[in-house]
Structure formats: C-alpha cells, structure tokens
Amino acid sequence: MPQPQRQAGAAMSVRRFFGKNGLLSGWHPNYEYREGQLAMAEAVEKALAENKHLIVEAGTGTGKTLAYLVPAILSGKRVVVSTGTKNLQEQLFFKDIPFLAQHLSDDTAQNAPDAARPGDVRRAGRSEFGPLRVCYMKGRSNYACRQKIYDAEKEPVLDGLEEVADFEVIRQWEQTTGTGDRAEIKTLPEKSSAWAKLDARSDLCTGQKCQQFERCFITLMHQRAAESDIIIVNHHLFFADLTVKKDGGGIIPEYGAVIFDEAHEVEDVAGQYFGVSISSYQFEELARDISALARRKDFGSQELDRTLITLGDKATILLSLFGASEGRTGFRAQAAFLEKNDQAYRDVLYALELVALQLELLKAPPDEAIPMVARARDMARRLNFWMESNDKSYVYWIERRGRGIFLQATPIDVAGLLDENLFDAIDSVVLTSATLAVSGEFEYTKQRLGVRNARTLVVPSHFDYGRQALLYVPQTLPDPRSPAFVAAAADEIVELLTLSRGRAFVLFTSYQQMRLIYDRVSLEVPFQTLMQGTGPRSALLEEFRSTPNAVLFATSSFWQGVDVPGEQLSCVIIDKLPFAVPSDPVVEARIAAIRDEGGDPFHSYQVPQAAIALKQGFGRLIRSRSDRGVLALLDNRITRTRYGQIFFDSLPPYRFTTRRPEVENFFKHV
Numbered sequence: 246m247p248q249p250q251r252q253a254g255a256a257m258s259v260r261r262f263f264g265k266n267g268l269l270s271g272w273h274p275n276y277e278y279r280e281g282q283l284a285m286a287e288a289v290e291k292a293l294a295e296n297k298h299l300i301v302e303a304g305t306g307t308g309k310t311l312a313y314l315v316p317a318i319l320s321g322k323r324v325v326v327s328t329g330t331k332n333l334q335e336q337l338f339f340k341d342i343p344f345l346a347q348h349l350s351d352d353t354a355q356n357a358p359d360a361a362r363p364g365d366v367r368r369a370g371r372s373e374f375g376p377l378r379v380c381y382m383k384g385r386s387n388y389a390c391r392q393k394i395y396d397a398e399k400e401p402v403l404d405g406l407e408e409v410a411d412f413e414v415i416r417q418w419e420q421t422t423g424t425g426d427r428a429e430i431k432t433l434p435e436k437s438s439a440w441a442k443l444d445a446r447s448d449l450c451t452g453q454k455c456q457q458f459e460r461c462f463i464t465l466m467h468q469r470a471a472e473s474d475i476i477i478v479n480h481h482l483f484f485a486d487l488t489v490k491k492d493g494g495g496i497i498p499e500y501g502a503v504i505f506d507e508a509h510e511v512e513d514v515a516g517q518y519f520g521v522s523i524s525s526y527q528f529e530e531l532a533r534d535i536s537a538l539a540r541r542k543d544f545g546s547q548e549l550d551r552t553l554i555t556l557g558d559k560a561t562i563l564l565s566l567f568g569a570s571e572g573r574t575g576f577r578a579q580a581a582f583l584e585k586n587d588q589a590y591r592d593v594l595y596a597l598e599l600v601a602l603q604l605e606l607l608k609a610p611p612d613e614a615i616p617m618v619a620r621a622r623d624m625a626r627r628l629n630f631w632m633e634s635n636d637k638s639y640v641y642w643i644e645r646r647g648r649g650i651f652l653q654a655t656p657i658d659v660a661g662l663l664d665e666n667l668f669d670a671i672d673s674v675v676l677t678s679a680t681l682a683v684s685g686e687f688e689y690t691k692q693r694l695g696v697r698n699a700r701t702l703v704v705p706s707h708f709d710y711g712r713q714a715l716l717y718v719p720q721t722l723p724d725p726r727s728p729a730f731v732a733a734a735a736d737e738i739v740e741l742l743t744l745s746r747g748r749a750f751v752l753f754t755s756y757q758q759m760r761l762i763y764d765r766v767s768l769e770v771p772f773q774t775l776m777q778g779t780g781p782r783s784a785l786l787e788e789f790r791s792t793p794n795a796v797l798f799a800t801s802s803f804w805q806g807v808d809v810p811g812e813q814l815s816c817v818i819i820d821k822l823p824f825a826v827p828s829d830p831v832v833e834a835r836i837a838a839i840r841d842e843g844g845d846p847f848h849s850y851q852v853p854q855a856a857i858a859l860k861q862g863f864g865r866l867i868r869s870r871s872d873r874g875v876l877a878l879l880d881n882r883i884t885r886t887r888y889g890q891i892f893f894d895s896l897p898p899y900r901f902t903t904r905r906p907e908v909e910n911f912f913k914h915v
C-alpha cells in the first residue's frame with residue numbers, strides 16, 4: 246500500500262513550536278519552556294529525517310508526548326505511534342492530537358469539531374505541510390461485528406437477563422457509532438459476556454464474503470488507516486501485525502517510521518507475539534463456536550456432536566497429564582513426555598483434523614465454517630510446535646490459572662527477531678519511555694531489543710526531585726529474604742503510614758508478601774485500606790482517588806501506568822528490590838542463555854531489569870511540579886551491596902535519608 250504523500254514541514258522546525266516564545270507558548274495557558282522537550286523534539290525530528298533509530302529516556306514531566314508527535318506530524322511520512330496501553334492510545338487520540346490539530350489548523354474554528362470527532366482528525370495540518378489525517382487502530386476484539394449483532398436478533402445466542410440488557414445497549418449503539426469501538430460504551434462491564442459473543446474477532450469472520458463487509462467496522466478501520474498520516478496503535482496490535490507481516494500478511498498499512506512510547510514494555514510484548522501458545526480454553530471455545538454455528542446454520546449432526554465431545558475429552562486428558570501446579574512452570578521434557586503419552590497427544594491432533602474435515606465435507610458448508618477449519622488446523626500446528634519442534638531458541642512452559650491450562654513457547658531472546666523484523670525492516674524506529682536507561686546508559690535496552698545502531702538521548706525531568714521527593718531506606722530491617730522480614734516490615738509500614746496520614750501506595754514484588762503484610766497492617770492503621778484483587782483495577786484506583794487518606798496495597802500491575810497527581814498520593818512504599826523471580830521459566834531461561842554465552846546474567850540482566858522496574862514503581866509518586874512526597878524502600882541491600890549503587894545511579898536525584906525522623910520532618914511540610 247503506497248504511503249500518502251505529504252509535503253514534509255521542511256520550512257517548519259520543531260524549534261518554532263518548542264522554543265522560547267515558540268508557537269506552543271502562545272497556545273497553552275500553562276506552557277513552560279522546557280529545554281529537554283525541545284532537545285527531544287529535535288532529536289526525533291532528525292532521526293525521522295535521516296532514517297535513523299533513536300532511544301530517548303524522557304523523565305516524567307518533560308512533555309515527551311508532544312515532543313514526538315510534532316516532529317512525526319512535520320516529517321511528511323506515515324508514522325505509526327505505538328503505546329503500551331489503550332489508555333495512552335486514547336489520550337493521544339482524544340486529547341493531544343485534537344490539541345495540536347486545533348492549533349495547527351489555519352482555520353481553527355472550522356476544524357475544531359472534526360478534531361474532536363472519534364475516528365479521524367481531518368485536515369488538521371497547516372497548509373505549509375499539507376493535510377493531516379490521524380486514526381487509531383486496536384485489536385479486533387475491541388470492535389463490534391455487525392453481522393453477529395444482526396444474527397443475534399434472529400437467533401437465540403444470549404443467555405440470561407444481563408446479556409440481553411447488554412445486547413440492547415450494543416444494538417442501539419451500533420446504529421449510530423462511527424467506529425464500533427467498545428470504549429465508546431462507558432456503561433458496558435469490562436467482562437461483558439454479551440460483548441464476547443458480538444465482537445469482531447477473526448474466529449468467525451467470513452471477510453469479503455460477509456454481507457456487511459463494506460460497512461464492517463474492521464474494514465472502516467483499515468480504510469481510515471490507509472488514508473492516515475499518523476496511526477496510533479498499541480504494542481499488542483503492533484507486534485500482532487509484525488508477526489503476520491513476517492508471514493506475508495499485515496494489519497497496519499505500510500509506514501515509514503514507528504515511535505514506541507512506554508518502550509520499556511516492548512521486550513515482553515514482542516516475546517508474547519513471537520511466541521506460540523495454546524490453551525484449554527481454546528479447545529472449549531472451538532467446540533462451543535462450532536456447535537453454535539451448526540445450530541444457527543442447521544448443519545448439526547450426531548457425528549459432528551460426537552467429534553466435538555471427543556475433542557473436548559481428548560484435550561482434557563492430554564492437558565491433565567502435565568499435572569502443573571498453579572502458576573508458571575518450565576517444561577523441558579517433551580521427548581520423555583511423548584514417549585509415555587504419545588497416544589494422548591496423537592488423539593488430540595486426530596480429533597482436531599477430524600473436526601476440520603467434517604466441516605470441509607459438509608454438503609453446503611456455510612462461509613463461517615471456513616475460519617473454523619483454519620482455526621482447528623492452526624491449533625494442531627501450535628500444539629505440534631509445542632510438543633515436537635525442539636527449537637532451542639524457545640523456552641517451553643506451562644501456566645495454570647484457575648481451571649485454565651496454557652502451553653507456552655516464548656523466544657528466549659527477542660533481540661535477533663526484532664533486529665531482523667523491526668530495526669532492519671523499518672527506516673526509523675524511535676523508542677521512548679521514562680525508564681530505559683540504567684546509570685544513564687542504554688546498553689541494557691539495546692541488548693535486550695537487538696538495537697545495533699541507534700542514537701541515544703537522556704532528557705532530564707523538568708521536576709525538582711531534590712526538593713519534591715525524599716527517598717528513605719531504613720537500615721534496621723532484616724534482609725527481605727529472611728523470615729523475620731514480614732513482621733518488621735509491617736511495623737515499619739504502620740509507622741510510615743502514620744506519618745504520611747495514609748495517602749500511600751504500598752507496592753510488593755509478590756502476592757504472597759502483599760497478603761501477609763496487608764493482614765498485619767490493615768488492622769493497625771485508622772485509614773481505609775484497599776488491596777489488589779478485591780475488585781477491578783480501575784474501580785480500586787477510583788476508590789483510592791476518592792477516599793481521603795486511603796492506602797492501596799498492590800503488586801506489579803500497579804507499578805506502571807498509574808497516575809494519581811496531588812496530595813492523595815504522598816507516599817510510595819516498596820517492599821524490596823524488584824528482581825524478576827529467577828525461578829520463572831522465561832527469566833530462568835534468559836539467565837541460563839546469558840551464562841551459556843559466558844556472560845554475567847546478574848549484572849547484565851537481573852540488576853538492570855530491577856533498576857528499571859524500581860524507577861517505574863517510584864515514578865508513581867511525583868507526577869507534577871507541585872507534587873511532594875516520600876519514597877520508602879524497605880530493602881537495605883541497596884545501601885549494603887556494591888550493585889546497590891546502580892539503583893541509585895538510575896533513579897532521579899531524590900533527597901536521601903536513612904532516618905525516620907527526617908521523614909517525619911518532611912511530612913510536616915507536605
């Protein structure tokens with residue numbers, strides 16, 4: 246697909262936007278000139294113009310979003326912007342782009358309503374660099390399938406009053422929405438089972454054979470993308486696209502550059518998409534979808550029913566033979582397993598093929614049967630890879646979550662894959678985040694992601710950390726690995742929460758530790774205490790924001806992407822240095838691979854990874870120039886060990902103390 250030709254904003258330079266008395270200063274009532282923002286914008290501008298890769302660490306408060314959006318707009322290229330979360334994706338599209346669009350336009354009054362319209366921002370560019378169009382793309386399950394909605398009106402696919410009520414809302418909305426993106430229906434529950442039956446996942450999509458194809462929300466999304474200059478995606482969609490492009494397919498149209506925001510998440514997400522997985526749920530869903538389709542299209546038979554029951558039974562038998570306990574377990578014994586259980590494995594492959602054949606041999610197979618056939622064969626291919634490929638560049642592991650079993654194969658090292666499919670294939674890749682550098686260097690990020698040639702830049706934060714934040718590391722606590730730690734840490738947390746008057750996040754590296762300490766602390770403090778896992782993440786955060794003096798106990802998912810500016814969050818306590826669990830199969834395999842190559846995994850992988858994670862966790866506290874607060878780390882290995890210095894060198898220049906009275910004194914002035 247050809248890229249749109251826009252005139253690059255050669256006459257425009259980012260300096261005209263971000264410089265002292267630049268355009269932004271006139272547009273934004275609270276705009277402050279930020280040297281770092283200008284430096285980043287110029288570096289991005291240069292990288293895009295010269296087809297270079299760039300890594301930028303831009304601390305919180307540098308205004309990094311505009312610092313990459315403006316040069317992307319001015320570049321004249323089609324640029325993909327990829328974010329770590331859908332939240333940031335929406336913030337860019339509904340807040341930052343309309344802001345720029347409104348001001349960049351020669352005809353502000355005429356274009357402002359368009360800029361705010363979901364779907365795209367039309368003619369938002371100044372004439373001197375041509376019209377600008379922006380769109381966002383999400384994964385298919387975020388969009389409604391019109392055909393499924395129409396079918397559901399005629400056929401009984403909904404169960405219970407709740408599904409019927411949700412369906413009514415979705416049906417009404419489908420008639421007016423321009424995008425079909427479920428994020429528009431604010432009242433729809435996160436885990437709506439009605440939505441799961443009506444979304445546009447490819448599993449049941451008949452593509453061009455569908456009567457709704459021309460007006461399908463997925464078709465419209467692709468059309469908007471094909472006409473857009475800036476395409477905002479998330480890392481999941483980006484890597485889903487990259488893996489299918491590898492095989493000759495593609496979701497995102499051709500582009501000249503990609504900018505990753507929240508780039509510290511790239512390795513994990515890439516690992517997921519370059520990996521292979523198959524789960525017990527997929528067997529259940531396949532059987533359920535085929536049964537439902539057979540009922541709807543009237544091709545059911547006893548023979549098909551028997552095959553689907555056999556598939557379910559055989560899959561259950563095979564998966565139960567792994568006997569994995571809750572959590573993630575490495576699995577290296579495929580050959581021995583097959584020797585003992587070859588028949589159980591072959592039975593599943595046979596049942597999958599039988600399902601595919603029975604659908605293919607139907608007298609008049611409905612169009613919807615075609616994706617089912619492909620799905621059954623793809624499952625067989627993935628199971629076969631997991632059991633037999635023996636590819637040493639993958640780590641094979643099993644995850645048991647509740648009643649679900651997942652067989653996973655993850656590339657041990659995504660660097661080579663990214664080098665080939667991303668950095669070699671795309672002219673300019675910009676990676677940015679508040680946490681990419683370790684001790685001011687990018688060696689770790691470069692190595693993990695396979696970036697060979699990249700310019701680098703560290704943009705210091707605009708905040709005055711020495712004045713705004715105090716880092717406290719108590720010296721009397723036992724080593725966090727000792728059994729005495731829980732009681733001592735709980736006492737210290739009670740003291741700290743008393744001084745901070747609640748208003749704190751207490752962040753843990755494990756669920757078990759969180760629960761143990763929560764049980765002790767929650768009884769001792771007079772504040773509302775909230776714990777991760779007792780409600781949806783967004784509801785917990787909302788409660789924290791709206792409850793005076795609340796305290797939230799949480800683990801890794803709250804270490805990033807959480808923004809609570811102001812006094813409501815005045816203290817962040819972290820139990821220990823966030824080293825990745827060495828017994829986790831993926832971490833274990835990565836450590837072993839570095840050791841096998843003669844490297845030192847502790848210093849080249851584990852410490853830098855933990856330093857970046859700690860910077861993320863502490864980054865929750867200071868979100869604006871007026872925030873103040875205390876960061877407490879209950880793990881004094883940071884002051885006792887030589888490697889501790891790497892953590893200090895990687896954190897912003899907080900004021901530092903080991904004495905609790907200084908904390909008390911600090912809070913007297915907060």
Ligand code: SF4
Pocket residue numbers: 389390391392393445446449450451452453455456457458461462463464
């Ligand atoms: S083309 Fe596919 S996703 Fe779109 S409406 Fe038809 S079946 Fe649904």
